[in-house]
Amino acid sequence: MTPALLAITCLLAITLGYSGLCAVSPFGACRKCRGFGYAVRTNRRGRLKRGRACRRCRATGRRIRTGRWLYNRWARTYRAGTAPGAGGTR
Numbered sequence: 001m002t003p004a005l006l007a008i009t010c011l012l013a014i015t016l017g018y019s020g021l022c023a024v025s026p027f028g029a030c031r032k033c034r035g036f037g038y039a040v041r042t043n044r045r046g047r048l049k050r051g052r053a054c055r056r057c058r059a060t061g062r063r064i065r066t067g068r069w070l071y072n073r074w075a076r077t078y079r080a081g082t083a084p085g086a087g088g089t090r
Helices: 003-024 066-081
Strands: 027-029 038-042 048-053 062-064
Touching: 003 066, 062 066
Parallel strands: none
Antiparallel strands: 027 062, 038 048
């Protein structure tokens, strides 16, 4: 197998795998709070204590994956462009 064909095959496998992951699980753990939904702090004794709510995920601990975000944008644009009465000719 040539190196170019091998590279194309690997990229196709990675793309299809990530597309499948976005379809099955569109949300992932928030990278800022690591899925907790809030910042974890320690008190003076060293015990873990709940901190402020995470602003990035709005205290849910979940975020939408980049691939799913792009798909949602594409689908919204497609629906808006092909809606009846959108001004296009038939």
